[in-house]
Amino acid sequence: MSDLFVELTAPNGQKYTQPRGLFINNEFVKSKSGETITSINPSDESEIASVYAAGPEDVDLAVAAARKAFKSPEWRDIDTNARAELLYKFAQLIDENKELLATIETWDNGKPYSVSLADDLPDIVNTIKYYAGYANKIHGQVIDTSPLKLAYVVREPLGVCGQIIPWNYPLSMAGWKLGPALCTGNTVVLKAAEQTPLSILYLGNLVKEAGFPPGVINFINGEGRKAGAALASHPDVDKIAFTGSTATGKEVMKMAALNMKNITLETGGKSPLVVFDDADLDQAVKWSHLGIMYNQGQVCSATSRVLVQEGIYDKFVAAFKDQVSTGSVVGDPFKDDTYQGPQVSKAQFERVLSYIESGKSEGATLVAGGEPHKNAGGKGFFISPTIFTNVTDSMKIYREEVFGPFVVISSFKTEEEAVRRANDTTYGLGAAVFTENITKAHRVARDIEAGMVWINSSNDCDSRIPFGGVKQSGIGRELGEAGLEAYTNRKAIHVNLGNRL
Ligand code: ADP
Secondary structure, eight states: OOTTEEEEEOTTSOEEEEEOSEEETTEEEOOTTOOEEEEEOTTTOOEEEEEEOOOHHHHHHHHHHHHHHHHOHHHHTOOHHHHHHHHHHHHHHHHHTHHHHHHHHHHHHOOOHHHIIIIIHHHHHHHHHHHHHHTTOOOOEEEOOOTTEEEEEEEEEOSEEEEEOOSSSHHHHHHHHHHHHHHTTOEEEEEOOTTSOHHHHHHHHHHHHHTOOTTSEEEEOOOIIIIIHHHHTOTTOOEEEEESOHHHHHHHHHHHGGGTOEEEEEOOOOOEEEEOTTSOHHHHHHHHHHHHHGGGGOOTTOOOEEEEEGGGHHHHHHHHHHHHHHHOOBSOTTSTTOSBOOOSSHHHHHHHHHHHHHHHHTTOEEEEOOSBOOOTTSOSOOBOOEEEESOOTTSHHHHSOOOSSEEEEEEESSHHHHHHHHTOSSOOSEEEEEOSOHHHHHHHHHHSOSSEEEESSSOOOOTTSOBOOSGGGEESOBSTTHHHHTTEEEEEEEEEOOTTO
């Protein structure tokens, strides 16, 4: 066994061979500097594996491989039915390996295995299949002007796409980015988040097995400030698609400006969830719990600001607290009944704790949680699900994204106040509205400044429906037909038919 692979046994007993290299040109390779990053199991802080970390030289190699592949007849001129087949085959291989990939995801990220298997894996499989279906349906247009002219529009790929993904949904985010980029004929250098590279590197095996030509899909691991920055500022990269924090998104945007790259950004949020007096209370409680506690609260569109109309405020808070104490079982992510695993890293764990301190010192009322949750071994980055009430709009915990199992609940009097306060944020990713009044529901959905509004639910997401934000939550859309816009140019071709007149 070379240095590029390591035999591992996961906590659930699953044995497998983990690639440790960067995946460039359909091969796993060492980083030029020999630098590595060690992946940590967030459940017990043990080391899982050290994997090679890309520096600028490795990014150069990956981009060159992607450029060569982009121009190769094997990929550029492939029949679009065959391109679709490659994507279907890739999705099928991911599906066939779903238990293993879910194991790796849970080990590296900390999310419950039941969630990895039931949600994350179907999400990447469905998204890649969905875009496989588009590969032979990227249609141009003929535009009639006069008999003297023929004008038509072809949709062409952008070229080499740099894709930077976060650690909260490694496989899902890879699917959202690879599907639309590949079905439209681009080539890709995708950088995994340094906290969670293992499942992405494993996908390299499946890329090769599916039969993609070398260089079409490259996976690198590496630190944001090194590998990510090298990719975002690379002069031979045509597009950057980024998912992560708003602060980093702004950095990426600046770097992309160097050669005016096309960009798609999906960044942070502090999404409101508004519960009116006339809501179905059980439904509102069920969804608002999921909306903030799912995935350890590490969801960019988490509905982390709950606004409840004063008539049902006390009832709602009591029911929400009950739901947390019975529904948010915290513990070993490989156990069947676990709802909430550890936060992904020590840095995130400490970040959430610092917001807990901030909430206390600013005078909000701590209703539940507010401390690390000690699991059996006393190790790991577990946080007790935390609820603050009596929160005012100027408090840090009301305004800033916490990215943890941490919710703030506040009360309002009128619809006008609810809308105004829901919109009083620099973000605009998601928003939820609970009411049984159909007119009010649609009215408020229109009035809220957000890329997505859920009526009587929270965080519904589907590969067929556009996902993205307004304001400082992002630029552009992923998923659905809208996702194709992010990966194609429309080239206008003017044919002069009139010279003979
Ligand atoms: P977090 O702070 O939660 O880790 P980030 O937004 O910083 O979230 O990270 C999301 C992704 O962006 C990761 O893949 C990370 O490596 C990458 N990243 C971080 N900093 C930079 C940067 N300066 N340039 C490019 N990519 C970066």
